[in-house]
Structures are given as structure tokens and as C-alpha cells.
Amino acid sequence: MSVSPFRPVRAAYAADSDASRGRLFSEPGSPSRTxxxxDRDRIIHSTAFRRLAHKTQVFIPHEGDHYRTRLTHSLEVAQIARALARALGLDDDLAEAVALAHDLGHPPFGHAGEDALHVMMAPYGGFDHNAQTLRIVTKLERRYAAFDGLNLTFETLEGLVKHNGPLRLPDGSPTPRFAKSGVPAAILEFDALFHLDLARFASAEAQAAAIADDIAYNAHDIDDGLRAGLIDVVDIAQAPFLGDLAAEVAALRPGLEPARFVHELVRRLITRFIEDAIGESRLRLDAAGAGSAEDIRDGAAPxxxxxxxxxxxxxxxxxxxLxxxxxxxxxxxxxxxxxxxxxxxxxxxxxKPTSMPVDWAAAAQAAGGDDTRRARVICDYIAGMTDRYVLQEHRRIFGAAPELR
Structure with missing residues (x-):
């Protein structure tokens, strides 16, 4: 019997759900799910995931209903991650889980919000959206009777923390990215409880989710920029690589209406990126002779x-x-x-922590004179807000809020 090219045989270096390193809190297995x-289902049903529907990607929601939010972006990343995982013989459920959860820690207002929170938290350890994602899935989500967080598997957690590569060098010192700031405290605290191998790479599935994020981010910002009128087709024609794709569309479909032209351009861009990643990844995997998921983690490069x-x-x-x-x-x-x-x-x-909801106010007041602990509670509260809720809070407290136009 032939094997469908769309459902390849699982590779030896794929993550194996049955061989998972497990969860922080032991649970009986599910009879119907790996x-x-x-993990994927818990992420989808989380409060933090639903909030992504009202968090900014690049364009604010006030600008129109057709532009990306963190939720639509996460869904698009998950689709690309699954495509890459299937083509490479990986566990596409794990790739999807990491992709769906990768932006849970982003605060309102996209990178503007992240930068602002980092400034406010500078005296208290800073703000890092990957560390915030870990806090959400291990502590801040409160849905289950037996534990805080979502109690995800090691493989999903390491993918969220290390999807951009190791955080430590083999000698234990921070990688260049964290040389000045140090590895975020939230990650180190959880690593002490549940070792995440911070000096090793994450699984190939997590790496697929990371590169899917890059593909989706670039392609869809071009899409939204064109539709918003902030980028012109003339600009695209002069851009590297994009100009060639635009010329290809124009040659195949002369006189195409703008909306269809944009879609044809973007779908070609995504396809070229995906096909290149599949081809290059196969070359690297073959050259490395990877025979297990541990071989992927021990690699010298992605x-x-x-x-x-x-x-x-x-x-x-x-x-x-840019x-x-x-x-x-x-x-x-x-x-x-x-x-x-x-x-x-x-x-x-x-x-004035009492101006926050009761549970948050109690947590801030419980910090007593520990300013770092109090600041982290406030950071958690603000980071969890949607764009519209943070504006609502500003309006409630200060009597007005900017229209963000």
C-alpha cells in the first residue's frame, strides 16, 4: 500500500506522545486523546486563548474587522506549523499546540504594550512575553481543581520557552540574547520545579512552530498593510523577492482586481517560505543523521x-x-x-491596588512590602487585558482614553 505524500510515515526523530516526559502534576491518561x-485542547479552551481575539497583532481593532488579531495570527501559525510537521514526519498535534499557545503572554497593544510593560517592570525583573506565556500556562490559568495552570506536558512547555533556541549555554551561563538581562525569573523558577533543559534545543515540532510564526508574521503583515493602504503595490514591486512574486501574479493574471491580487501575492509568499523550509530541514535532518527526538535537542543548530x-x-x-x-x-x-x-x-x-478587581487586589496586598512581588501581580493583571478592556479601565480611572487612530 502506498503512503500518501500528505500523511508521511512518522519520522524517528519525531516527538512521541507515549514517551513524553510527563506533566508537573501526574494525571491519568485520556482514553481518546494523545x-x-x-495539551492542544486545554490551550484552546483556556481563558487566555479566548482573549487573543481582542489583542492587537499590528493593526488595532478600531481600524477594521479584516485585520489580524493575536487569535487569527495564532490560528494561521498553527496551520503552517501543521503543514511543516506533516511534511517532515513530525507530531503535528505537538506542533499545533506550541503554535496556538506561543502568543498567550503578549499584553494588549502588541509590541507597544510589551515595550511599555518592560519599562515599567525594569526595576522588578522586566517583562518577557515568553516568560509570561509560561506563567499563564503554569500558574495564572485557574480552571482545574487539582492544580493551577494547564499542567501541560514537558514537550509543549519546552516548546513555548525554547522555540527560539536554548536560553543557556552548556556552561549554564545565559545565551547572548539574555547576557545583559539574564534568563527571566519566571522561567528559572519553574525550571527549578520541572527541568526544561534550557541549554538544549526544543523538539523539531517546536522549531516548526517557530518558523511558522516567522512565515505568518511577514506574509500577513504585508497582507494587512496593503489592505490598510499603508503599503502600496508600487512599494511591493520595488521590494526584494516580493517584486518578483508581484510580477509573477501580474503576468499570470493581468488586470486582477486589488483584493485578489493581494491574496495571490501572499499565498505565493507563504508557499515559497514553506517549501524552502521543508527542503532545507530535510537536508539538515539527513546530514545530522537524527534518529530520535533527543538527537534534535542535542543539535548544534536548529x-x-x-x-x-x-x-x-x-x-x-x-x-x-520595518x-x-x-x-x-x-x-x-x-x-x-x-x-x-x-x-x-x-x-x-x-x-492603589484596591482599584483592581477583588482577587487581583488581594494578591497585590498580600505582597506586603515586597515591591517586586506586588509589581508582578500588577503586570500579570495588565498583561492579561485585551485592548478594549485596558482602554475601558483607563476610562474608568482617569475619565478618558485615547481613540488610537
Whole structure:
């Protein structure tokens, strides 16, 4: 019997749900789902996942219903991660779980909100959205009778923490990314309870989710930028790689209406990235002779990656978006207004925790004179807010809120 190219045989280096390192709190297995499927389902049913529907990706919700939110972005990342995992013979449920949860820790207002929270938390250990994701799935979600968090498997947790690579060097010191700030305290605290192998790579499934994030982010920001009128087709024609794709669409479908043209451009961009990642990853996996998931973790470099040529093109596209889109005046103005909302709310809650909901106020007051602990409670509260709720809170406390336009 032939094997469908869309359902390849599971590779030897794929993560194995039956051989999972388990959960922090032991639980009986499910008779109808694998451990990774159960993780995925818990993520989808979490409060934090639902909130992503009202958290900004790049464009604020006020600008229109057709632009990406953190939720739609996460769903698109999950779709790409599954496609990569299936093509490489990986466990697509694990890849999907990591992809769906990878943005849970993002605060309101996208990167503007993250930067503002990092400024406010600078005296108290800073803010890192990956560390915040870990706090959510191990502590802040309170749904189950037996434990806080979602009690996810080791494989999903390590994927969330290490999807961008190891956090420590083999000697235990931080990687260059954390050389100045150190590995976030939330990650170190949980690692002391449930070892996450911070000096090793995560599974190939987590690596697939990470590269899927890059693919979705670039492609969909181009899509939203064009639809919002912040990027013009003329700009695309002059951009590296994108210009070639635009010319290809124009040659095949001359006179195509703008909405269809944008979609044809974006779908080709996603396809080229995915196909390149599949081809390069197969080369790396074959060259490494990977025979188990542990071989992937012990690698000296990621096994799921773009080719050198596509890596250069991807960096050029990011630079193009940085200059043509992310630094555009409308977005700069909105980011400044959004940051000001957080700059106002944080010190207010710090000085008057009783203005927060009862549970949050009690947690902040329980910190007593421990300012770091109190600040973290306030950070958790603000980071969990949706864009519209944080504006509502600002309006309640200060009598007004910016329109973010």
C-alpha cells in the first residue's frame, strides 16, 4: 500500500506522545486523546486563548474587522506549523499546540504594550512575553481543581520557552540574547520545579512552530498593510523577492482586481517560505543523521530552518516592513498613545491596588512590602487585558482614553 505524500510515515526523530516526559502534576491518561492532543485542547479552551481575539497583532481593532488579531495570527501559525510537521514526519498535534499557545503572554497593544510593560517592570525583573506565556500556562490559568495552570506536558512547555533556541549555554551561563538581562525569573523558577533543559534545543515540532510564526508574521503583515493602504503595490514591486512574486501574479493574471491580487501575492509568499523550509530541514535532518527526538535537542543548530538564501530574503523582507510599515507615522502615533495608557495604569494600580478587581487586589496586598512581588501581580493583571478592556479601565480611572487612530 502506498503512503500518501500528505500523511508521511512518522519520522524517528519525531516527538512521541507515549514517551513524553510527563506533566508537573501526574494525571491519568485520556482514553481518546494523545498527551499532545490533550495539551492542544486545554490551550484552546483556556481563558487566555479566548482573549487573543481582542489583542492587537499590528493593526488595532478600531481600524477594521479584516485585520489580524493575536487569535487569527495564532490560528494561521498553527496551520503552517501543521503543514511543516506533516511534511517532515513530525507530531503535528505537538506542533499545533506550541503554535496556538506561543502568543498567550503578549499584553494588549502588541509590541507597544510589551515595550511599555518592560519599562515599567525594569526595576522588578522586566517583562518577557515568553516568560509570561509560561506563567499563564503554569500558574495564572485557574480552571482545574487539582492544580493551577494547564499542567501541560514537558514537550509543549519546552516548546513555548525554547522555540527560539536554548536560553543557556552548556556552561549554564545565559545565551547572548539574555547576557545583559539574564534568563527571566519566571522561567528559572519553574525550571527549578520541572527541568526544561534550557541549554538544549526544543523538539523539531517546536522549531516548526517557530518558523511558522516567522512565515505568518511577514506574509500577513504585508497582507494587512496593503489592505490598510499603508503599503502600496508600487512599494511591493520595488521590494526584494516580493517584486518578483508581484510580477509573477501580474503576468499570470493581468488586470486582477486589488483584493485578489493581494491574496495571490501572499499565498505565493507563504508557499515559497514553506517549501524552502521543508527542503532545507530535510537536508539538515539527513546530514545530522537524527534518529530520535533527543538527537534534535542535542543539535548544534536548529534542524527546522530556511535555506541560507531564504534566510537572507526573509531578513530583507523584515527590513522592508520595518521601514515601509512599522515606522509609518499613523502606527507610531498609535503606539505612543497605547504605551501612555499602560504608563498611566501601572503606577495607579501599584499605589492603589484596591482599584483592581477583588482577587487581583488581594494578591497585590498580600505582597506586603515586597515591591517586586506586588509589581508582578500588577503586570500579570495588565498583561492579561485585551485592548478594549485596558482602554475601558483607563476610562474608568482617569475619565478618558485615547481613540488610537
Amino acid at each position: 498527551k499532545f492532543q490533550r 534542524m527546522v530552518a530556511f535555506s541560507p538564501a531564504m534566510t537572507r530574503l526573509e531578513a530583507e523582507i523584515k527590513q522592508f516592513l 521601514h515601509i510599515l512599522y515606522r509609518r507615522e499613523p502606527l507610531n502615533r498609535i503606539r505612543a498613545q497605547a504605551a501612555e495608557v499602560i504608563f498611566n495604569l501601572f503606577p495607579h494600580f501599584f499605589g
